[in-house]
Amino acid sequence: MIRSIIVAGLCLCGLCALPSRVRAQDAERDSVYTYVSGSDTLHYTYTPLAPEPPRRKPFLQRVVDYFGGSTVDRTFEKKIDFTFAGGPSYSKNTSLGIGLLAAGLYRVDRTDSVSSPSDVSIFANVSVTGFYALGISGNTIFSKNRSRLNYTLAFSSAPRSLWGIGYHAGRDNRETSYTEKRYQIETRYVHRILPNTYLGVMLGFEHTKGRGFDALGESYIEGQKHSYTATGIGLIAEYDSRDFIPNPFRGIYVSLEQTSYPQALGNCGKTIWRTTFTADAYRKIWKGAILAADLYGVFNSKGTPWPMLARMGGSQRMRGYYQGRYTDNCLLTAQVEVRQRIWRRIGCTFWGGAGNVFASLHDFDWAETLPNYGIGLRWELKKRVNVRLDYGFGKKTSGFLLNINEAF
CATH class of the missing domain: 3.30.160 (Double Stranded RNA Binding Domain)
Structure with missing residues (x-):
């Protein structure tokens, strides 16, 4: 016992x-x-003790962790690296709204560490004025940067203001309104023929329909149709040494594009011609600061329908002007911008510029040049992909803009 x-x-x-x-x-x-x-x-x-379940992080901490990892370049390990964001939006054209955005980076050849990554942005927006838009845009960089494909597909429906055609109409006429529905598809493919030098083609389609014109609006469009459809075919010559298209830190970009809109591929009543010229330069000026300069011109042939005319303003050039108040056959703008990183993902910018709309080069008048300047805040959503909040000033006008990627 x-x-x-x-x-x-x-x-x-x-x-x-x-x-x-x-x-x-x-x-x-x-x-x-x-x-x-x-x-x-x-x-x-x-009987073993059950392990304690992992503690769930607070919501705000999970949000911080999510965006904290979004600035790491994962394009070598993932087919496509997406980051999603949403929140309030505002612009002078569309007023207050809610926007959703998906920004992605990827590499066609993940063994290529020399070329910059490709980018894609998917966006949706709806505002209190009845505006809504859906679209996708991006730049695909093929292996060893031998060729590139740029694309934009967008649909929008928006209440818009109208002052007429020409500088004096935008300055003096009384505002009227209508509703505009626009479908736009544009693709540009270029192939490298010399170092940083590309030749290519452009294909585009746009359909615009205006509704709800009053008698004043009918007079502003000068008896033209309410709806126009056009298909564009163009040739492109470019020099591009930028290190990253959505947010360059260095390099030069010069582009000349000649587009034809054949009469047989639309309802414009005649063949329309358009020449577009862009010249941009970027360089570092001190720690965390980039100096960016932009010269841009659009030259349409005589008889271009009212929805295809050059419109001053918007989210890229002459920020703060209502896009379309100053409208004519031709547009010429210039701007210089300083972009400064402040702390971690936060940066700021300030810019100054000028622009002019005119019927033809013969009608260009320096006295009709409009000023533009402003300040902006930057937040890095993904590595070198910024969400920007700009406040622009012009002649008797100003306004906020919230957008993705740098203006140019």
Whole structure:
């Protein structure tokens, strides 16, 4: 009897030291152990404690962690690296609204570490004025940067203001309104023929329909149709040494694009011609600061329908002007901008510029040049992909803009 008590005590206190004498049988959650020594047998059950569940982080901390990892370049390990964001939006044209955005970076060739990554942006927006828009745009960089594909697909429906055609109409006429629905598809493919030098083609389609014109609006469009459809075919010559298209830190970009809108591929009543010229330059001026300069011109042929005319203003050039108040065949703008990183993902910018609309080069008048300047705040959504909030000023006008990627 004494020997049995001693054996049982040894089993309970020192079993871990005698693993060769123990047989285990697994149950669903418990383990049943049997100890045998001579004629004595001891059975006991061991129930492990359940592990503590991991603590769920607070919502705000999870949001911070999500965007904290979004600035890391994962394009070498993922097919496409998306970051999603949403919130209030505002512009002078569309007023207050809610926007959703998906920004993605990817590499067609993930073994190519020389070329910059490709980018894509998917956006949706709806505002209190009845405006809504849906679209996708991006730049695809093929292996070794031998060729590029740029694309934009967008649909929008928006209440718009109208002042007429020409500088004096925008300055003096009374405002009227209508509703505009626009479908736009544009693709540009260029192939490298020399270092940083590309030749390519452009294909585009646009359909614009205006509704709700009053008598004043009818007079402003000068008896033209309410709806126009056009298909464009163009040739492109470019020099591009930018290090990253959505947000360059260095390099030069010069582009000349000649587009034809054949009469047979639309309802414009004649063949329309358009020449577009862009010249941009970027360089570092001090720690965390980039100086960016932009010269831009659009020259349409005589008789271009009212919805295809050059419109001053918007989110890229002459920020702060209502896009379309100053409208004519031709547009010429220039701007210089300083972009400064402040702290981590936060940056700021300030810019100054000028623009002019005119019927033809013969009608260009320096006295009709409009000023533009402003300040902006930047927040890095993904690595070198910024969400920007700008406030622009012009002649008797100003306004906020919230958008993705740099203006140019």
